[in-house]
Amino acid sequence: MSSTRPVFIAGQWREARNPVGTFQAVDPSTGQALEGSYPISGKEDVYEAITTAHQAAEVLSSTSPEQIAVFLEQFAELIEANRVALVESAHRETGLPKEPRLNSTELPRTSNQLRLGAQAAREGSWTNPVIDTKRNIRSYHAPLGAPVVVFGPNNFPFAFNAVAGGDFTAALVARNPVIAKANPGHPGTTRLLAELASQALQSVSLPAGTFQLLYHFPNELALELVSHPRIGATGFTGSRPAGLALKAAADRAGKPIYLELSSVNPIFILPGALEERLEALANEFATSCLMGTGQFCTNPGLVALPGGTQSETFVQRVAALFQEKAPGVLLNERTSTGLQESLKTLTAHGAELLTGGTPVEGQGFRFNNTLLRVSGEQFLHESEALQTEAFGPVSLFVVAENERQTVEIAHHLEGNLTGAIYSHTGSADETLYQSLEPVLRQRVGRLLNDKMPTGVEVSPAMQHGGPFPSTGHAGFTSVGIPASISRFTVLQSYDNVRPSRLPRELQDENPTHAWRLIDGTWTRDAIAAPQHA
Structure with missing residues (x-):
């Protein structure tokens, strides 16, 4: 042993x-x-x-x-x-x-x-x-x-x-x-x-x-x-x-x-985007949702679509892509059982299973790529349960009756790490975008346009956080x-403390050469000594 x-x-x-x-x-x-x-x-x-x-x-x-x-x-x-x-x-x-x-x-x-x-x-x-x-x-x-x-x-x-x-x-x-x-x-x-x-x-x-x-x-x-x-x-x-x-x-x-x-990272695909580039969107979404067997905290787990023939074609195309793609390996057995529990909750509250929904038989831990759909009306009735995170190769389509209901769906969202809006490259979706964006903006840490949320760049401008329950505090990023860095610091103030006793960062000479806010101006300069007559 x-x-x-x-x-x-x-x-x-x-x-x-x-x-x-x-x-x-x-x-x-x-x-x-x-x-x-x-x-x-x-x-x-x-x-x-x-x-x-x-x-x-x-x-x-x-x-x-x-x-x-x-x-x-x-x-x-x-x-x-x-x-x-x-x-x-x-x-x-x-x-x-x-x-x-x-x-x-x-x-x-x-x-x-x-x-x-x-x-x-x-x-x-x-x-x-x-x-x-x-x-x-x-x-x-x-x-x-x-x-x-x-x-x-x-x-x-x-x-x-x-x-x-x-x-x-x-x-x-x-x-x-x-x-x-x-x-x-x-x-x-x-x-x-x-x-x-x-x-x-x-x-x-x-x-x-x-x-x-x-x-x-x-x-x-x-x-x-x-x-x-x-x-x-x-x-x-x-x-x-x-x-x-x-x-x-x-x-x-x-x-x-x-x-x-947890986060379901909602995607809103507006009518003009579907009409303009349906096939490309289906491929982009399937690639994002199935990447890493869906085991990303930024995986797109909920997609709001407008009702109509374009959306039905989109749903069918994505379902075919999910069926064509071989199921990937899950991280552990608990991920598989967690998926089964989440799907049980989703279907019990009105979601219809389109494809997948079961573990793959055999060695190891795999789960069939899974799509569900629900009407916008049903989502509004059961919005809390229908936002249950299914951590893996799973996503839920929410089909809205009209533009008003699309915005209402956004009003019912919990806090998420990300949210994306796909719209027409011209101005066809601009009016709906302007109604939707302010609502979605308050419910996500990172707002994307015409881009899937899966990647998280290591950038000073990145917000990998969001309103509860995606994180414990929307004001911070990991x-x-x-x-x-600021999460692991304490704000300390020095009032009339002698110069020799100040930390280096606050000394007149600025030995660290850090940017400092001095009397309302950002500068790296030292504080000039007072001039005497």
Whole structure:
């Protein structure tokens, strides 16, 4: 029997102490357990990680941004140098294709995130310094002075990993230690990333508790962790029930927690767009919805269509494409059972199954590509149930009777990460667009025109967040530096504090060379010394 993999606590790889159990990763393409077991940590490991991270937090708060930047850059280099092993591990644990998904898309995105984090650490404008020289009041966004807990999701083994992903990067740029909780779906990949991160850590003068890795722990310990007095904040990407349970615990303790939960990412296809380019739209939609077996948080899970022959042709064309495309591999068995539960809810509230709707028999975890439809009237009667997320290769067509009902459908939408409107390239749909857009705009974090929402660019202008229940707070994003960093900071103000006692970011000389708002003007210049006669 294979040995249990070590955890990474206090700068050391060691055996878990008094674990409450073990688990194994599963190859979703075969349904077979993979070699190696991983500990389910008990209180001893969790509380040692908290203590170590708390000790590291004070050191990191005063650490040079250059040290953080060097760590992130060296980690990025190690990821790229070890891409073969990382891609192979992620492929076995998630079933996601090596090319182009893991090797050519997600891994480069991950190393790029780390390098962008390094740039932000050096440049320092994420601290948003504000200086009022007349009143001698100064403020900036400072480190929390406490650890950040990061829960990684199952569908992005690199880019959103608890070690190396966006939350990890943002927390460290803000100079906070990270307690990383691996996703049980890809513990081996997370372990490999943590080994590379620990190598990078050895080459810079950062404390041992800068980051730590636990693979799994009981639910009750997760609640204790996010609400612990020594924890500064939590970043979570995952299911709505799990996220809301963690949020309730964190809220009771007054601890910030940033959640990415569920989203159906509505698409509105207006009449002129269908008339103009129906075939292209059908192909574009099918490609987006079935990409990665539909296991994206930005997967288009609800499509509003105008009634009429064009829509019927569109529905038939998409159904044929779904039937032609071979079902892909799901991340795990739970994804398959979750799809069955979601479809049961959708059909019980009036959705008609057009194609798919069942698991694929045989080895591994696959689900037939699935389309449903419902009338606009029925959607308005059962809008809450008919927005149940089906995480996988599934989408629901909502067919509106008229333009008024199309806008009313938008009024009944919950908060989503994204929303898209496809319209005529000329002005044929402009009147409807102008009625629809203000309604949809308030219900999505990112609004798209004539573009599917599946891709999430690592851009400073990106909003990968949205109104509840897509996230816990519409004012924050988990993708996009520097905005994502602000989640793991605290706003601190200095009133008439002596110059020698100010943090570097607020000193007259501006040694960081960051952009600062001085007396209402953004500048990188130093504050000029007063002139005396």
